[in-house]
Amino acid sequence: METNNYSFVFETPLIEGIICRRRNRFIMEVEVDGVIYDCHCPTTGRIGDIVFRNVPCLLSKSDNLSRKTLYTVEAISVDLPSNANKSWIGINQNAANRYVEHFIKSGQLSSMVINGEAIKREQTVGNSKLDFLVGNTYIEVKTPLTQLQVEVKEHIETKKGTSFTSFERFIKHIGELAHSLNENDKAILLVCFIYDSSKYIGSSSGKHNSYIRNSVHSSIHQGVEVWQVNFQITPTEVNLIRYFETTKDIINA
Template identity: 30%
Template sequence: MEFSSSLIRGTLIKRYKRFLADVELADGTIVTAHCPNTGAMTGCAEPGYTVYLSESTNPKRKLKYTWELAQTFSGHFIGINTHNANKLVAQALNNKVLSIFSDVTSFKAEVTPPNANSRFDFALTRHNDIAYMEVKSVTLAEANKGYFPDAVTQRGAKHCLELARLAESGIPTYLLFCVQHTAIESVRIASHIDPTYAKSVKAAANAGVKIVAAGCTIDEQKLILNQSLPVIL
């Protein structure tokens, strides 16, 4: 996924009110950018981080800038915009870069299975079979280990249990962790943050839901989901 125009580099002053971030640009101008990430963003929003903003030409937008990337003090890139996770997965499905999904012939986004109570990110078609997949964006890193979630997520737990119900009925299901942090080499469930979600993931895995993770290469021009990563349950 390439950015449509060059990102604007700045330095993070602070993130606040969840959706706002103050950034100092190279010329000393301070702007307020939209932060498209509702999570805790632990380790992703440290004052002094280099950040990259996209600029909107829509005159009706309240905030002209959107915070897209952060770069840690050690040089690792983080994808801040969680809305990009599904775009990255869709592109990877189209390009067949993940072997586990290489036989997917088509897919649809935002699908509610028959008799289900949840809408999932993707319905995948394999010949005559339909599989359902939920995608979660991972940015919480401790050294080279990634963790999800970074805050309590009742919605995430609900999705896991619904995937488990589908799997028990014989329908193929997947939970995919889209890692948008270049330091992360494996993914774990953050039971110390949300033990209920951790139990839900284990229940899903025991029911037959396939738990997978994929990582991205990230720089100032693009994000590309292109590598499978191990998941440690």
Template identity: 30%
Template sequence: MTDLVKAIFRNRENRFIAEVEIDGEIVRAHLPNTGRCKELLIDGVTVYLKPSDNPNRKTKYSLHLIENNGALVAMYSQQASKIVIDAILNGKVKELSGYDIVGSEKTIGNSRIDIYLANLDDDNNPVDEAYVEVKSVTLIKDGIAQFPDAPTERGRKHLEELISLKKEGIRSVVFFLIEHPNGNSFRPNWENDPKFSKTLKRAYDEGVEILVYKTENTLENIELVENSLKFNLDK
């Protein structure tokens, strides 16, 4: 990521577009994070943009990292599942180690679950299957990471799919990837989205596993830190 361009955040034009300032010029950049991120996207903060050479894109840059309270926060939420997959393949997620198959985006019901894991039997048929849904977390309050930062019906439906899979005897996991280095534990955002939070607690009670890890972010790389963090589901 050494090709990153330093800029100043000025305004969020809409859900997907940010206005940033580069050398005194206002430029529109793609915002690859659909969360509200109000505590991050503040006029005047330093951001780092990733340029694109795709001539068909409407914007030349994507907002990749943002400075917040002395830390670099990863804004590319769509890359969260790739970060987790790379970490699984490199043996950094001990709870998800030992699988023969590590794949992405498998459709279950009306949802696509981010990561599919399985072992193979003697006939090369998949067994011991596991489904992992990844959620990128950037909201930090008093050192505690919280999700979501905006109500998410889609996220709640993912949890319902995981509950259904678990009831069928299939391993199901929701993986919260904290992409703000100042987050040291996790809780659901009961105040912002009580429906998601209640469903998460029910999912855990039904046997859906919860894993919490965070990333270490530099201008050169974003990678998962190799130890899981604690979580508290209480309201």
């Protein structure tokens, strides 16, 4: 389903910089106008297999001047720094929920969920907190970044990382989504990309992936739906590119 409606507009436009290196899970060193700043990296895990040297990025600036890191890295690009029309990959998984909330409230995801004005954040279900309750539909948002579904250009340095192992929270959440159907009519796992990704059906590699896939299949058989949404991030706004259901594709993969 294609759409091009109301954008999520940033109060202050994002600032372009160049990532010099990722010092640790939480800090990226970014050059802006000849000055290098320690910037907050909003995802602590691996971002594809990218080695962050000379990688373009977009930064948001905090209003809290006493914060240790004044800037947050919101997006990266695999285009050359000299490219004037870069494509951006959003990496702020917390911000993804703000974008999803905006487009649900504005009715732009109405084929997936209706009654967007009735949205509530972080609702407790069992032993978990799920991201949204919209009417009687629970929604959990996941933003995969360990594998980027984009062509990585030759100038980007890559290094094979370790296998993804922090899956327990995901398994718990999708289980709670399934349990919510004992009292509710609908439950959705929403896979969110802040770039235009191809259809995502998960990975078949890795020693834990069969266990994860079996858990997803079990929840789907109990009635959980799986949807995908792709956003486009620019220095000024986030737009909805498309969204679609992938439940059957995952079962048949």
